[in-house]
Amino acid sequence: MVWQYDRSAGQRGSLGRCARCATRPVCLSADLKDDALRRLPQLMAKSGSLQTGAHLYRAGDRADAHYYVCSGSFKTYTASVEGDERITGFYIPGEVLSCTLGDDGRLDGAVALEPATACRLNHDDVLALNSVGCLSHFFQKQTERETKLLDHQLILSSPSAQARFVGFCLQYSDRLLALGRRSDILPTPMSRTDIANYLGMTLESLSRVTSRFSKVGLIHSSRTHIELLDSDTLRTI
Amino acid sequence: MVWQYDRSAGQRGSLGRCARCATRPVCLSADLKDDALRRLPQLMAKSGSLQTGAHLYRAGDRADAHYYVCSGSFKTYTASVEGDERITGFYIPGEVLSCTLGDDGRLDGAVALEPATACRLNHDDVLALNSVGCLSHFFQKQTERETKLLDHQLILSSPSAQARFVGFCLQYSDRLLALGRRSDILPTPMSRTDIANYLGMTLESLSRVTSRFSKVGLIHSSRTHIELLDSDTLRTI
DNA sequence: CGACATCTTGATGCGGCTCAAGGCCGGTGG
DNA sequence: CCACCGGCCTTGAGCCGCATCAAGATGTCG
Numbered sequence: 001m002v003w004q005y006d007r008s009a010g011q012r013g014s015l016g017r018c019a020r021c022a023t024r025p026v027c028l029s030a031d032l033k034d035d036a037l038r039r040l041p042q043l044m045a046k047s048g049s050l051q052t053g054a055h056l057y058r059a060g061d062r063a064d065a066h067y068y069v070c071s072g073s074f075k076t077y078t079a080s081v082e083g084d085e086r087i088t089g090f091y092i093p094g095e096v097l098s099c100t101l102g103d104d105g106r107l108d109g110a111v112a113l114e115p116a117t118a119c120r121l122n123h124d125d126v127l128a129l130n131s132v133g134c135l136s137h138f139f140q141k142q143t144e145r146e147t148k149l150l151d152h153q154l155i156l157s158s159p160s161a162q163a164r165f166v167g168f169c170l171q172y173s174d175r176l177l178a179l180g181r182r183s184d185i186l187p188t189p190m191s192r193t194d195i196a197n198y199l200g201m202t203l204e205s206l207s208r209v210t211s212r213f214s215k216v217g218l219i220h221s222s223r224t225h226i227e228l229l230d231s232d233t234l235r236t237i
Numbered sequence: 238m239v240w241q242y243d244r245s246a247g248q249r250g251s252l253g254r255c256a257r258c259a260t261r262p263v264c265l266s267a268d269l270k271d272d273a274l275r276r277l278p279q280l281m282a283k284s285g286s287l288q289t290g291a292h293l294y295r296a297g298d299r300a301d302a303h304y305y306v307c308s309g310s311f312k313t314y315t316a317s318v319e320g321d322e323r324i325t326g327f328y329i330p331g332e333v334l335s336c337t338l339g340d341d342g343r344l345d346g347a348v349a350l351e352p353a354t355a356c357r358l359n360h361d362d363v364l365a366l367n368s369v370g371c372l373s374h375f376f377q378k379q380t381e382r383e384t385k386l387l388d389h390q391l392i393l394s395s396p397s398a399q400a401r402f403v404g405f406c407l408q409y410s411d412r413l414l415a416l417g418r419r420s421d422i423l424p425t426p427m428s429r430t431d432i433a434n435y436l437g438m439t440l441e442s443l444s445r446v447t448s449r450f451s452k453v454g455l456i457h458s459s460r461t462h463i464e465l466l467d468s469d470t471l472r473t474i
Numbered sequence: 475c476g477a478c479a480t481c482t483t484g485a486t487g488c489g490g491c492t493c494a495a496g497g498c499c500g501g502t503g504g
Numbered sequence: 505c506c507a508c509c510g511g512c513c514t515t516g517a518g519c520c521g522c523a524t525c526a527a528g529a530t531g532t533c534g
Contacts, residue, residue, distance in 0.1 A: 157437035200394035
């Protein structure tokens with residue numbers, strides 16, 4: 001994995017990498033101007049393009065940085081002692097992966113679901129954000145991350161498979177909306193197996209739920225997308 | 238709720254409130270000395286004693302602070318739209334409650350499970366921790382909090398009620414150990430209903446699991462405690 | 475076109491939810 | 505001090521939903 005700072009920002013009149021980034025409106029750089037905008041990419045290194053299935057980090061790595069998804073998407077997983085994996089989250093641009101520590105390094109691993117990039121912020125550089133003027137954004141992002149985890153908790157504590165699936169769709173939909181994308185079409189670069197695992201159910205149960213919802217016209221489900229046809233009705237479940 | 242800073246620290250040769258606090262070894266003040274130890278209680282306000290059932294904060298309050306449990310214990314809950322509550326966590330001394338934001342204020346509420354106290358750190362004062370020398374402790378605590386949330390996720394994603402209960406016991410046990418208390422006796426100031434809710438199962442299912450485990454001698458369960466008699470066997474489940 | 479992964483659909487059994495009744499304990503009042 | 509009451513927890517019976525096992529359908533890539 002190649003990581004690269006943007007030392008050139010400010011030279012040749014350029015505002016730097018962040019100014020040109022499509023994800024900027026939902027990233028740390030959102031409200032920055034001029035000088036600050038130029039200095040941020042000097043604090044945060046951007047990854048080269050990760051291919052599908054490539055690890056952003058692995059369980060056991062030193063956990064000394066936060067990662068902001070710039071393009072593409074990631075999943076995180078932890079392996080329990082018995083060897084079975086648990087998908088703990090999906091991440092789309094603007095969201096942050098970080099800080100899941102065990103006694104020796106990270107507890108979870110992060111894998112690209114499609115060609116993706118991310119920006120790295122070392123823990124040691126967090127305070128430097130203050131001088132750039134986006135430390136409050138940083139805290140905001142951490143809060144959003146925590147809210148996302150709690151949402152997942154709520155989804156998992158639903159008793160029925162149907163309710164968990166609906167929770168997943170609506171949460172995902174809201175996140176796409178925050179990103180400024182269509183909220184009625186959910187791209188699914190992850191496999192059904194991953195979604196089922198994330199929702200704490202079996203592949204078959206998930207398939208039955210999607211089939212049932214498709215039949216009654218609530219959703220249209222294909223391999224690559226889930227389309228919400230009637231999100232109002234979904235929201236009542 | 239009465240909140241009080243310790244402005245007197247440093248006067249009369251006193252090292253201040255934190256120096257005398259029983260929870261200090263697992264709190265922000267853990268490694269502080271002299272000056273720093275005196276200044277911390279000037280940044281963090283301590284609550285008066287909260288009675289059982291009293292709210293530390295409520296859903297809808299402005300979320301502008303972190304709360305460190307000083308004595309006693311708390312539970313947090315969120316109310317879903319349909320009015321049914323979900324217990325999202327239990328907190329013992331040294332653990333931090335914070336930052337669950339909705340569009341307007343907090344999403345969750347926090348209630349004392351027994352007479353309890355907590356210390357408040359305003360979001361605006363987080364940076365001031367740097368000059369006291371315990372900002373890294375603060376980040377450490379945030380990380381621990383996140384790990385705790387992920388643990389809960391893993392517990393909830395277990396398919397069987399039995400496995401979820403074991404997960405609860407072992408996680409609780411580890412937290413007591415970190416606090417320097419006995420790890421084989423789990424105090425249960427919360428009701429069975431709360432535990433069952435937290436574990437995403439019914440009261441009856443929880444009761445059946447505890448009965449079964451009691452019969453085979455794995456635990457001894459009373460109204461106020463759960464005693465782990467064979468945590469090695471439990472750990473294999 | 476064939477081989478493999480991925481997803482769907484079907485049949486069956488078990489676990490946990492629901493509803494209901496009974497025990498345990500602390501509190502209150504006579 | 506005891507009788508009664510009301511939470512809280514336990515235990516039981518029946519049923520539904522999901523996991524499991526198994527086979528078939530669909531899609532993908534060499």
